[in-house]
Amino acid sequence: MKSNPFYYGGAVGDEHFCNRVSEIKELRTDMLSGLNILIYAPRRFGKTSFVLKTLEELEGERVKYVFLDLMYLSTVDEFINKYFNVLAKSLEEPTDKVVNFFKSILKLRPNINVNFDSAGNPSFSLAMSNEDRTKALEDVLNIPYEFAKNGQKIVVVFDEFQEIVGLELESKLRSVIQRHGDKVAYIFMGSKKSLLHQMFLDKSRPFYKSVKHFKIQEIAKESWREFVASKFAATGKRIDDGYIDAIFRLTKGFPYYTQQFAYELWNMTDERVDDEIFAKTQNTIMEREEDLFAVEWDNLTPNQKKSVKIILDKGGKSLYDEQYLAKYQIKSGSFQTALGGLVKKDIIDKTASEGYYFQDPLFEFWMRGRNG
Ligand SMILES: Nc1ncnc2c1ncn2[C@@H]1O[C@H](COP(=O)(O)OP(=O)(O)O)[C@@H](O)[C@H]1O
Ligand SMILES: [Mg+2]
Structure with missing residues (x-):
């Protein structure tokens, strides 16, 4: 084998x-x-x-x-x-x-x-x-x-x-x-x-x-496509591009997670990746990371937790939105402090064009699952 x-x-x-x-x-x-x-x-x-x-x-x-x-x-x-x-x-x-x-x-x-x-x-x-x-x-x-x-x-x-x-x-x-x-x-x-x-x-x-x-960035989708597909092919298994794109949506090209996902997916696949195998792999990985993410969440202050939710709701941009600040009952000054704290803890970061984003793409995915 x-x-x-x-x-x-x-x-x-x-x-x-x-x-x-x-x-x-x-x-x-x-x-x-x-x-x-x-x-x-x-x-x-x-x-x-x-x-x-x-x-x-x-x-x-x-x-x-x-x-x-x-x-x-x-x-x-x-x-x-x-x-x-x-x-x-x-x-x-x-x-x-x-x-x-x-x-x-x-x-x-x-x-x-x-x-x-x-x-x-x-x-x-x-x-x-x-x-x-x-x-x-x-x-x-x-x-x-x-x-x-x-x-x-x-x-x-x-x-x-x-x-x-x-x-x-x-x-x-x-x-x-x-x-x-x-x-x-x-x-x-x-x-x-x-x-x-x-x-x-x-x-x-x-x-x-x-x-x-x-600066080093995430590895691009096209490179992962080639990398993942050729490794499946070389070992006698098949994966359609759609699934590689789905991995990428989850991991955003973050190298460790992308390899981890591909590794587990390969293990679960006999001949060809299908929806069921993909979903199973995703669950396995999320279950494994769950404890760590829960600890990370626990370590946030109440205002930082609210801020995480606002970032998720707003996709990281135009965050100072009265409606959302009211929804989560946080004042804009406290919100600003909490954002600074999240940056300090390396949970989030900011780019000029994309606004705030989560440093860990799987943590974000896990949070989205919890956030309804
Ligand atoms: N260029 C790359 N191509 C494919 N996988 C990579 C690449 N760089 C990192 N990885 C994946 O990420 C994991 C961690 O890499 P590492 O270099 O130890 O990261 P860091 O030093 O930033 O903690 C590796 O085990 C591998 O799975
Ligand atoms: Mg290192």
Whole structure:
């Protein structure tokens, strides 16, 4: 039996990767120019996949890259060591060469520890005392730049970058990497838009206006049609375009959900997708997400709940409508505050042309079901 051609979960590449052709081209150029870039999009929108794919396509350009996920770091020491470890692994090999190179550029010369796992892969860490920490941090932050002096292009990716605030490393990091100019391209990624906005758009913050804002959008319907249909066909099953469009109406092209839907639909289908199979798949998915959405709803204040309903009723536009404010018994000042709160919680967002919309298309669909 053929295995399921769809995938959802962590980052995807190769045959699981759909479109983003023009974005990859643009990001590639930016990376080669050594720009610093901010990429934000909701969780599970495909940020990591997109950036890793672009980096892969830079192979042959003599570009080395370093990828650090800040999500699960809780102390500065952890940051220093995790970053040092990925730098060591990504920039140099074999092991003795790494150690020598770093010894030559680290001014402080702390002890470099190397541990090997059962498969023989090394991992690196620094032994440092309390007094050394500040210096060690600066040295480690400068490693990419020192390395770039050999004429090597370096791209450093910080995933879930908003977490740097909790580590109290924001200004330190900014002041060091500012000196790296176009020798090192820094890519800052993250899913908490309101936090990232404050970091990069607030005049009082260290990273104010220091980056190019790179927008990634949902993947277009035409691309999903081709992607989904060809995978069904290649595995001996059929899906008509109408059903792919129906998936798209639900997920709005949001990558994770679109793959999830296609994955489950494929599983439930023997030969050909029909109305019954489609409806069953949709129920399965909504049931599975239900608990999470209920928690999300519970976490809203009463005024935020009213506001969600107004956005649903009005389709996100011309929201300050007396009739609706009266229907839900909310004053326009409170409504405004509630909208701000929903933006802060990353539940909704706003575009100039479309007005307010829900960041999570399935949450919106689920709410519509509840809203009668
Ligand atoms: N370009 C893409 N083509 C197809 N599916 C994608 C693509 N990007 C992301 N996905 C889907 O979304 C899921 C989450 O992707 P990921 O890159 O981890 O998102 P993020 O980093 O924004 O949280 C993947 O497991 C995959 O199912
Ligand atoms: Mg990610």
